[in-house]
Amino acid sequence: MAATTAMASSGSSNRIEAQPLYVKARNIMVNRLIAGEWRPGQLLPSEFSIADDLGVSQGTVRKAMDDMTAQGLLVRKQGRGTYVAEAEDNSILFRFYRLTPDDSDATTDKAEFPESDYLAQSQGQATKQEQDIFLLSSEDMVWRFERLRSDPLGPILWERLVLPARQFPDFTPTTRLPNNVYQFYSSRYGIIVAKVNEKLRAVTAPQNVSQLLGLPDQAPVLEIDRRAVALNDQVVEWRISLCRSDRLHYRNELK
Amino acid sequence: MAATTAMASSGSSNRIEAQPLYVKARNIMVNRLIAGEWRPGQLLPSEFSIADDLGVSQGTVRKAMDDMTAQGLLVRKQGRGTYVAEAEDNSILFRFYRLTPDDSDATTDKAEFPESDYLAQSQGQATKQEQDIFLLSSEDMVWRFERLRSDPLGPILWERLVLPARQFPDFTPTTRLPNNVYQFYSSRYGIIVAKVNEKLRAVTAPQNVSQLLGLPDQAPVLEIDRRAVALNDQVVEWRISLCRSDRLHYRNELK
DNA sequence: AAACTTCAGTCTTGTATAAGACATAAGACA
DNA sequence: TGTCTTATGTCTTATACAAGACTGAAGTTT
Structure with missing residues (x-):
C-alpha cells in the first residue's frame, strides 16, 4: 500500500468514522459523479489507476464499483473499461x-x-x-x-x-x-x-x-x-x- | 483445496460449459432453497464449511451469497451466521x-x-x-x-x-x-x-x-x-x- | 504499393484465493 | 455474578491470475 494518501487512514486514529474503505471509495466516486467531474458516457480511469489515486487496492475500488454498477450508474465492459452510464444504456429507455x-x-x-x-x-x-x-x-x-x-x-x-x-x-x-x-x-x-x-x-x-x-x-x-x-x-x-x-x-x- | 469434489472440475474436460465457479455455487445453493433442503429461518452452515463442501474457497461462496443476499433470499449477521430469509425479515412485510x-x-x-x-x-x-x-x-x-x-x-x-x-x-x-x-x-x-x-x-x-x-x-x-x-x-x-x-x-x- | 491477416504486447475488467480484522456467543474462572 | 478467554462466524482487503479488447509491427496476398 502507498505510504501516505488521502484514504489510507492507517493510524487507527481516534476518529469515530468506522467506515470500510470501499464505502469511502464509493462515496468519493459518487461525489465525482454528482460534481460533474465524471460525466455520463465518459470512460473512467481504470480500476488500477483509481486504486492508485485513492491509495487502496484494485479489489477495493472494484467492490465500490460493484454497487454503482448494480445501481445502474456505471457500465463495465471487460477489456475496455468502465463508463458512466447513459440513459440509453442497458435498454434503460424502458x-x-x-x-x-x-x-x-x-x-x-x-x-x-x-x-x-x-x-x-x-x-x-x-x-x-x-x-x-x-x-x-x-x-x-x-x-x-x-x-x-x-x-x-x-x-x-x-x-x-x-x-x-x-x-x-x-x-x-x-x-x-x-x-x-x-x-x-x-x-x-x-x-x-x-x-x-x-x-x-x-x-x-x-x-x-x-x-x-x-x-x-x-x-x-x-x-x-x-x-x-x-x-x-x-x-x-x-x-x-x-x-x-x-x-x-x-x-x-x-x- | 480439497482433492476431488463436486465442483472442482479441474479436468479441463471438453465440456463447453464455461461458467464461473461462483455462478455454479450460487445455482447449487439456490437449488437447495428450492428443494427445501434449506428452509426459511434456518441457519446455514458457515461460509467456510460450505466452501469446503463445494471444494472452493470461502471468498467464492461469499460472492455467490452476495447476490442472494442482495436479492433478499439470505440474511447475514456478522459474528453469528447466515440465515435463509423469512418473509418478515428486512421489514419485508411491506x-x-x-x-x-x-x-x-x-x-x-x-x-x-x-x-x-x-x-x-x-x-x-x-x-x-x-x-x-x-x-x-x-x-x-x-x-x-x-x-x-x-x-x-x-x-x-x-x-x-x-x-x-x-x-x-x-x-x-x-x-x-x-x-x-x-x-x-x-x-x-x-x-x-x-x-x-x-x-x-x-x-x-x-x-x-x-x-x-x-x-x-x-x-x-x-x-x-x-x-x-x-x-x-x-x-x-x-x-x-x-x-x-x-x-x-x-x-x-x-x- | 495497397490491403489484408496474423500475432505478440499491453491495456482493461473478471475470477479465485488467502490472510487478517471485526463481531458474537459460550465457556472458564475469580 | 461479572470478566476474560476462546472458538466460530462474517467482513474487509490484498494478491495472483484469467480473459477480453485494442494497437501496431510483421508478414502475406492481391
Whole structure:
C-alpha cells in the first residue's frame, strides 16, 4: 500500500468514522459523479489507476464499483473499461417506462416508445406546491409542458411536466423536449436521474383529457404522479400523467 | 483445496460449459432453497464449511451469497451466521405492499397493515385462465378466497385470491389465511416467493365492490392483478385487488 | 504499393484465493 | 455474578491470475 494518501487512514486514529474503505471509495466516486467531474458516457480511469489515486487496492475500488454498477450508474465492459452510464444504456429507455399494451404478455416484449405532441409550453413562477417539490423560493421560475403521447394505435396519455428553470438555462419557449428526456438530461446537462418516485391513483378523466384520448366521458384513467430525483437527492422533474387504461396497463415487478 | 469434489472440475474436460465457479455455487445453493433442503429461518452452515463442501474457497461462496443476499433470499449477521430469509425479515412485510395513505408523505412512514374480513372461501376446479397461470390441468383444484381489507379508517380494498390446491394440502374450507400470507407460505410450506408481477389498471368499480368500500356508484378504483412467483418460477398465488383510490395511492420507487 | 491477416504486447475488467480484522456467543474462572 | 478467554462466524482487503479488447509491427496476398 502507498505510504501516505488521502484514504489510507492507517493510524487507527481516534476518529469515530468506522467506515470500510470501499464505502469511502464509493462515496468519493459518487461525489465525482454528482460534481460533474465524471460525466455520463465518459470512460473512467481504470480500476488500477483509481486504486492508485485513492491509495487502496484494485479489489477495493472494484467492490465500490460493484454497487454503482448494480445501481445502474456505471457500465463495465471487460477489456475496455468502465463508463458512466447513459440513459440509453442497458435498454434503460424502458427502465422508467412501465406502460405496456394489454396483449403483449411477455415481459421482454417491449412496446414502442410513444411519440409526443406538444399542447402547451410556458415559463412561469413556481407555485407553492412546485416550490415544495423542487425546494425553490417564490421568485424562482419553472418550465411547464403539456403534451399528448401516442403509439401507432392512437393516443395513450396526457401529461403535464414541470422542470425547474435554473437547471435548464438554455431553454426557450420553442425548444421541445426529446422523446427520451432522461437521456437528454444526462447528455446535455449532466443530470443523472438516480430514481423516480411514483404515486398511482385511479381517477375519472377530466373532460378535455377524455376527449383528447378518445375516451367516453367520465372514463377511469390511471394518474401517475412522478418525481425524478437526481444523485444529489434533488427533484429535477415533476410530471403528472393521465393514462388510458382500456388497452394498456402499468406493469410492475417487485423483488 | 480439497482433492476431488463436486465442483472442482479441474479436468479441463471438453465440456463447453464455461461458467464461473461462483455462478455454479450460487445455482447449487439456490437449488437447495428450492428443494427445501434449506428452509426459511434456518441457519446455514458457515461460509467456510460450505466452501469446503463445494471444494472452493470461502471468498467464492461469499460472492455467490452476495447476490442472494442482495436479492433478499439470505440474511447475514456478522459474528453469528447466515440465515435463509423469512418473509418478515428486512421489514419485508411491506416489500410487496405498496398502498399508502395519501397524507403520510415520508417513504419510511409505513401504513398499518390492513385487517381482513373473509367474504367467501371455496375449493373448485381450475378455470381455463387459472390453468394457464398455474400450469395446471383441467382436473386440478384451486382454492379461492374473497376478502375485504380495512385499515382503522375503514375498508381499503376488495380482493379475490387464488391458490393452487396442490401446494396447500392441509387447507379446509374454514382455514383462514393469516394477515401476512407470504410469511405463511414461507414458514409453513417452505415456499419462497422470489418476486411478484403486477399489472395495474384504472377501472370503474362493480356495484357490489363500490358498496363494500363505501364509494359512490361508478367510482374509479385501482385494479391490481398480481401473480406471485416462487424461486422455481412457478406462480403460487394469483390475486386481483380493487383498491379505493380516494384516500390511498400505490407508491412505487424505480431505480 | 495497397490491403489484408496474423500475432505478440499491453491495456482493461473478471475470477479465485488467502490472510487478517471485526463481531458474537459460550465457556472458564475469580 | 461479572470478566476474560476462546472458538466460530462474517467482513474487509490484498494478491495472483484469467480473459477480453485494442494497437501496431510483421508478414502475406492481391
